Structures are given as structure tokens and as C-alpha cells.
């Protein structure tokens with residue numbers, strides 16, 4: 025079946041320069057971009073390639089067929105994995121050739137090459153280098169949270185299991201990774217597919233050494249999976265016995281085009297990796313991207329593929345990342361570490377050192393023992409050091425200055441004390457705060473201490489004690505319980521996918537994670553990039569325990585999901601459990617997964633939306649233990665996610681508001697017993713929650729818990745919505761993001777076109793379509809129609825608008841939809857201008873990484889197939905298909921009609 029998957033076609037990067045006239049907060053980048061004229065073609069089986077001559081390779085038969093059709097193409101990279109993916113990454117002379125390629129028999133699909141941004145951690149708190157001295161052992165808090173410590177105690181380390189990491193490379197010279205590369209070492213293999221200088225657009229320069237000393241992301245990931253014990257921080261990987269391979273697809277800067285990620289996946293598969301881990305991607309929300317499709321195919325062969333759900337939690341629901349949307353992959357959300365690493369200083373000159381902690385992962389760089397100098401004897405002063413210090417203040421260079429928090433910024437306070445020669449400071453809180461603070465250029469020389477400790481120091485000093493402080497460079501590290509430990513990280517992206525797949529699959533620790541960085545260093549970073557390798561390591565323990573077999577690989581997600589632990593939405597009494605579209609099935613518990621003796625056949629119960637509601641769900645419960653068991657089943661509802669702002673068409677930003685009202689479920693049978701080896705089918709009939717505000721598009725979720733006395737329970741998770749996706753508005757007609765309504769046509773001056781206008785389609789005179797998607801769409805079409813067309817449009821056009829700053833190259837894509845009849849194809853068009861499939865929504869919340877709207881420049885008077893548009897009068901018909909809509913039905917589209925556009929190309 026021929027299929028044009030051009031889902032990112034409309035998401036091409038908006039040039040920042042051309043937006044000079046727009047408010048600065050709108051001069052954003054983009055979540056995905058296309059690499060100009062580059063495509064990935066997928067080639068069908070030999071039987072489906074008609075050919076006059078015989079070719080040894082399917083590739084050559086296709087190239088020959090394309091050449092016969094006049095297509096000039098440059099082959100950038102070939103894929104030849106018979107069972108997974110046969111095709112090539114190619115550069116075409118023009119994107120106008122796509123239609124011809126698509127209609128060439130033997131071409132299965134053509135998708136634009138997409139740029140995947142380099143992963144940026146949600147936060148990076150501290151870095152150090154090789155010279156940093158050792159600090160004492162800290163508890164492996166993330167292992168304790170997830171039962172990994174207990175598996176290590178049983179001797180499981182992932183030995184014999186091969187894990188491929190697709191990332192920025194690995195600095196294997198780090199002692200914690202064994203210090204060497206090649207067979208027999210921890211980092212035993214892999215490949216540098218791109219080279220240091222690669223940025224996603226230039227030509228990759230591959231070599232066989234995937235060393236990364238310029239970026240560090242992949243090294244941090246590798247440390248989470250495989251760090252050897254005995255290092256400075258005593259970090260231990262989840263699977264320190266596993267063998268790692270590094271497939272380097274990012275250079276030192278920039279992104280990676282997805283064809284190199286396809287190559288990495290195929291190489292990893294060919295090299296026999298048991299597990300592939302990808303901490304990369306962008307918000308997307310569809311299961312259809314090239315990498316997601318391939319990752320899913322690899323997972324179906326019995327390999328485990330772990331993928332980060334993304335760091336777009338701020339942007340709210342329906343925004344899970346690609347390729348984490350891979351249907352059979354494990355999409356990983358993040359919870360916060362239960363322990364924060366802080367430092368302890370030594371107080372001298374007092375009878376009893378109270379044990380003052382300061383908020384820093386690494387020791388402050390303050391040598392020796394120094395006296396303190398409190399700026400005020402009043403421990404309630406509101407504006408300490410907010411203005412220039414009095415002339416009477418001594419030279420503070422020999423002191424650690426004690427300042428109270430409040431009124432002005434930390435940086436202001438530090439500037440004022442710096443004017444008096446100060447080099448070091450401790451700021452004590454003005455309440456119960458204890459968290460990292462921004463000290464600007466004073467990093468490493470100033471930190472926050474708790475209020476009680478600050479008061480103690482000042483009181484002792486006032487009383488005449490010769491108070492001193494010492495900052496141990498070794499041995500000062502200590503763990504502090506994190507107030508949000510075990511809760512969903514605010515940055516963790518929310519699902520489900522737009523086609524209602526259960527994403528994220530589950531959660532693992534990814535907030536405040538200590539791991540290694542290149543050149544012998546350590547740091548604390550946050551992101552779903554770091555919860556993902558945790559699950560890869562967990563899968564290695566599972567494969568070691570149960571055997572490296574495809575059936576074990578295929579069962580990994582189900583086992584991890586059934587044994588995961590519910591994540592609360594907060595620690596305040598009465599808060600509901602976190603929604604399953606944020607936490608997935610819960611926080612992974614690897615020990616319980618490995619030792620589970622109750623097996624569920626299905627752990628994701630998708631009830632889908634109201635129009636496609638599947639209220640009756642069934643799954644099998646199997647007693648895989650050695651003793652007979654008595655089971656009881658319960659519905660444990662989670663908070664219902666209110667995914668839109670009430671009475672608006674706008675997505676609710678994260679943290680997604682929750683209602684405690686969940687679905688009810690009638691479970692049959694509710695209790696039963698099973699002998700060892702016996703199974704029983706369970707049927708659950710769900711009733712959605714009632715009384716919720718339907719305008720918030722509530723997504724309910726929860727868990728069907730299967731409990732046995734004296735054993736940990738297991739569960740299947742469910743998600744469903746109150747409301748139909750087909751009713752969700754797609755095209756924005758509000759002034760929320762731009763100060764005029766959309767959609768609209770912008771004329772050559774960048775003004776909203778309000779009356780019939782002729783264009784010459786010269787470089788300075790062509791129309792631009794401006795639109796903004798509030799929600800995803802499976803298909804957008806732009807067609808040229810007769811100016812007098814009679815058609816019901818359900819989107820009113822914008823009437824007024826201020827100046828708009830220019831023109832922006834977008835993307836014009838050939839069309840193929842609307843085949844097969846139906847009311848869509850009955851709308852009489854003159855010709856197609858553009859079609860794009862599987863678009864994510866426009867996002868205004870994420871700032872520079874989001875993309876608040878889109879524009880299409882019609883720079884040439886040509887149809888999508890490259891044929892010239894005859895001079896004349898037309899309108900542009902814009903149609904956006906509703907999610908779950910039928911593309912053959914005109915009423916399933918949102919439709920907008922432009923003012924009259926005259927094509928007046930001068931003859932020459």
C-alpha cells in the first residue's frame with residue numbers, strides 16, 4: 025500500500041529573522057524541522073516491484089524505475105534489513121518530485137527526513153571534573169525506590185546482556201565505564217555514524233569510534249545503565265554487568281536527521297543488541313514517525329526498546345514525544361529522585377556544631393577555615409544587603425559573609441557584599457525554604473542554608489563566640505529526603521497519543537539524577553533522557569534473570585507495568601493518584617517484575633474516546649507461582665486529567681489539573697482462586713466519571729488491581745475519555761497568540777489580505793497562509809478552488825490584523841488523499857496545493873522550543889504536482905481533518921475559505 029507520511033511537512037522551522045515584526049515571544053523555533061529535499065523511501069518486497077530487467081537488489085530496480093520517470097536523485101544512505109526495513113535516504117532535486125516517487129510502483133512509503141534536536145536535559149545542577157576529590161558513599165536512592173538494590177543483592181547485574189545506546193556517543197575513558205573501548209570491555213562496541221562536526225544538516229563523517237568528549241549526554245546515560253561501583257560518588261549503574269555499545273548519532277552541536285537514527289537502530293539490531301535505548305525525540309503525539317515505526321518493528325522481534333516520553337510536561341496533555349510513541353516500545357516518564365545530595369559544613373568556635381547543611385551537590389570551593397561575618401544582628405531583617413553596605417563595613421575578603429534572604433535578588437545581595445571585598449557567602453532562608461538558588465557568577469562560592477542554622481550562627485556570633493566555618497572538600501556529602509521524591513517530574517511529557525495509545529508506558533527516576541560526564545566528571549541532571557536508560561538497565565536484569573529470549577523481551581513491558589507502583593499526584597492528604605497519562609502504569613519496580621508470580625496477559629486497557637468507546641475489557645490472570653492463590657480484584661481510580669482549559673479550545677498547561685472523580689468499574693469475577701499454572705479470564709465493564717465539565721475534555725484513568733494475601737499486588741492500567749476527539753477544535757480563530765485572527769492570507773506587505781488581491785508570484789509578491797493548530801490533525805489539505813465556490817465553511821476568516829513581518833519558506837507537498845470517493849472528493853477543486861499528514865499541534869507554552877503557529881508561502885504559481893497554475897481568479901480552501909475523522913467525509917474537516925487570490929503571472 026502506498027502511503028505518503030508527510031506529517032512534519034508543515035512543521036518546518038520558521039526563520040527567526042523573518043519574524044522581526046512579531047512579538048519576541050513568538051520568534052520561536054520549532055519542535056521538528058525538515059531537512060530540505062531529503063526523504064526516506066521505503067521499498068516494497070521484490071514481488072511488488074514491476075521491472076522489465078532483473079536486478080540483484082531491490083534498490084537498483086527502484087532507482088532504475090525512478091530514473092526512467094525523469095527523477096534525479098542522490099542516494100545518501102541505504103537501508104537493507106530484509107526483515108525490518110528496506111529503503112534509502114535520498115536527496116531529490118525538488119520536493120515537487122515527491123509525487124512521482126510516490127506513484128512509482130515498488131515504493132511503499134516516502135517520508136520527509138526530519139531533524140531531531142539534540143537532547144537537552146530539563147536541568148543540569150552541577151558539574152565537576154576529574155580533579156574533584158572523592159566524597160563518601162551516598163545511598164543508591166533510585167535503586168532503593170525501584171527494587172534494583174534487592175536484585176543486585178541477589179547477584180543480578182545484567183551480565184551477558186547487550187545494550188545499545190543511541191545517543192551522543194560515550195566517553196568510555198571514564199574510569200566508571202572501564203576506561204577502554206572494544207571487545208572484552210564494558211563499552212564493547214558500536215559505531216560513530218556522524219562524527220564530531222555533524223549538526224543534522226551537513227554530511228556525516230562516520231568512523232568506528234563512538235567516543236564523546238564534547239557533549240556528554242550519552243555518557244551520562246551510560247553511567248545510569250552501567251557505571252561500575254568504586255567511583256568517587258559510588259554511583260552504581262542499574263546493570264553494571266551489562267555490555268554496552270554506543271551508536272553515535274549526534275555530533276558536538278546541532279541535531280540529527282532521522283535517517284541516521286534509522287541507521288543506528290538497524291545497526292544495533294544487526295549487532296545483536298538485546299536492548300536499544302533512545303533518549304531523544306520531540307513532542308509529536310502520533311505513532312507514525314519513521315523511527316517510531318521502525319522501533320516498534322524491532323520491539324516486535326523480541327528486543328526491548330526504551331524511549332523517552334519527552335520533557336514537554338509544561339505543555340500539557342496530548343503531547344507525548346516521537347519516537348516514544350512507538351506502539352510496541354516502552355515509553356518512559358520521569359519521577360523525582362527521593363534523595364537530594366547536599367553538603368555539610370563544619371562550624372567551629374561553638375560548643376556544639378548543629379550540623380549545618382548547605383544546598384549544593386558538590387562542596388563549595390572555599391579553602392581552609394574562615395571566620396563568619398553576619399551583616400546584621402537582627403535575624404528578622406527583611407532586606408539584608410539589598411542596598412550598598414555602610415562605610416563602616418570592614419573589608420570582607422577574609423570572611424564567609426552571612427546574609428538573610430528576602431526582598432531583593434540573591435545576585436543583588438552578593439554584588440553589594442562583593443563591593444566590600446567579600447569572596448564567600450552563606451544566605452540563610454527567611455522561612456522554611458531549602459532549595460537550589462541562583463547566585464549567578466558566585467556559583468561555587470555562595471549557597472543557601474536553612475533559617476534555623478542562620479539564626480544559630482548569628483546568635484553565637486552576637487554572643488561573642490569566635491564562630492568559624494570549614495567546607496570539607498571530602499566527606500561533606502549527605503543525602504536529604506526530597507519533598508517531591510517519587511512524584512511525577514513536572515517536565516515529564518503527558519500522553520496519550522492522538523490515536524489514544526497508552527503513552528507513557530511507565531515511569532522511572534529521572535529528576536535529580538547523579539551520574540557521570542566526560543573526562544572523569546560527575547553531575548546531577550534531570551530529564552526523561554535519564555529515566556529511559558534506567559528502564560533499559562532494568563530490562564537487562566530481567567533478561568539475565570529469565571533468559572535472553574524473544575518471548576522474555578516481548579513480556580518486559582507487561583511485567584514492568586503490572587508490577588509498577590502507583591505514583592500519587594502530591595503528598596497532601598486526599599490528593600488522587602497521578603493520572604496514568606502522566607505516570608503511565610506507575611513507577612517501575614524491577615524486583616517485583618522479576619519475581620512476579622501473577623502474570624497478566626494485558627496491562628494496557630484502552631477504552632478510547634466516547635465515539636470509539638470500548639467499555640468492556642478483558643484480560644487473563646495466570647498463577648505462575650508454586651502455590652495456589654486466592655485473588656481479589658479492585659478498581660483503583662487515578663485523578664481524571666482535565667486536559668483543556670474550561671470553556672476554551674485551549675490545552676491546559678502542566679501540571680495538568682486533576683479531578684478526584686474517576687471511572688467506576690464492575691469486575692467479573694471479583695475474586696477467585698487459581699492453582700499453580702492455572703489462568704482465568706477477567707471482564708471489566710467501565711462507566712466513565714459523571715458530573716465533570718465536558719469542555720475540559722476529561723481523560724480518566726486508573727488501575728484494576730489484582731491482589732493476593734501476603735504478596736504484592738499487580739495491576740492493569742486503563743485510560744479513556746469523556747468526549748470525542750472528533751469534536752476537538754483544530755484551527756485557532758482567536759487572538760490568543762497573534763494579535764489578529766487566524767487563519768488568514770498575508771499579502772506581499774505582510775498585511776492580512778481583506779479584499780480580492782492579484783499576485784505576480786515574483787520574489788516580493790506572493791500570498792502566505794497563516795494558521796495555527798490548537799490540536800493535532802491527521803491530515804491538512806490546501807486546494808485551489810473556483811472563486812464562486814459554494815461551500816459550507818465552519819471556520820470564519822480573520823478580518824483585521826496589524827502588520828506582519830515578511831515571508832517564510834514553508835513546504836508544499838503533493839497530494840494523494842481523498843481517493844476512493846466520499847463527500848470530500850465531491851468538493852470541486854481546481855487543483856491541490858499542499859497536503860500534510862500527522863501534524864502535532866502548535867504550542868505556545870514551551871517558548872523557544874515550541875512552535876506557536878505555522879505559515880505557508882506560495883512563492884510559485886504551481887500546483888502540488890508541479891504543474892503551472894493558469895492565470896485567473898481563485899480562492900484557497902483549507903481543510904483540516906478532525907482526529908478520528910474519516911478523510912473521505914467533508915463534514916469531518918474544519919474548512920476555511922480564503923479571500924479571492926488572483927494569479928497574474930506576467931508572460932515572459
Ligand SMILES: *[C@@H]1O[C@H](CO)[C@@H](O)[C@H](O)[C@H]1NC(C)=O
Pocket residue numbers: 429430431432454455
Ligand atoms: C522571603 O523572601 C522572599 C523574597 O523576597 C519573599 O518573597 C518572601 O515573602 C519572604 N518570606 C518571608 C516568610 O518573609
Ligand SMILES: *[C@@H]1O[C@H](CO)[C@@H](O)[C@H](O)[C@H]1NC(C)=O
Pocket residue numbers: 419420421443444445
Ligand atoms: C580587601 O582586601 C583584599 C586583600 O587585602 C584586597 O585585595 C581588596 O582590594 C580589598 N577590597 C576592598 C573593597 O577593600
Ligand SMILES: *[C@@H]1O[C@H](CO)[C@@H](O)[C@H](O)[C@H]1NC(C)=O
Pocket residue numbers: 399400401485486487488
Ligand atoms: C552585632 O553584635 C556584635 C557582637 O555583640 C557587635 O560587635 C556588633 O557591633 C553588632 N552589630 C551591629 C550592626 O549592631
Ligand SMILES: *[C@@H]1O[C@H](CO)[C@@H](O)[C@H](O)[C@H]1NC(C)=O
Pocket residue numbers: 523524525526630632633636908
Ligand atoms: C482509538 O480509536 C480510533 C478511532 O477508531 C482508532 O483509530 C485508534 O487506533 C484507537 N486507539 C487504540 C489505541 O486502539
Ligand SMILES: *[C@@H]1O[C@H](CO)[C@@H](O)[C@H](O)[C@H]1NC(C)=O
Pocket residue numbers: 780781782926928
Ligand atoms: C486582477 O487581475 C484581473 C485580470 O487582469 C483583473 O480583472 C482584476 O481587476 C484584478 N483585480 C484587482 C483587485 O486588481
Ligand SMILES: *[C@@H]1O[C@H](CO)[C@@H](O)[C@H](O)[C@H]1NC(C)=O
Pocket residue numbers: 854855856887889890891
Ligand atoms: C497537476 O494538477 C493539475 C490540477 O489538478 C492538473 O490539471 C494537471 O493535469 C496535473 N498535472 C499532472 C502532470 O498530473
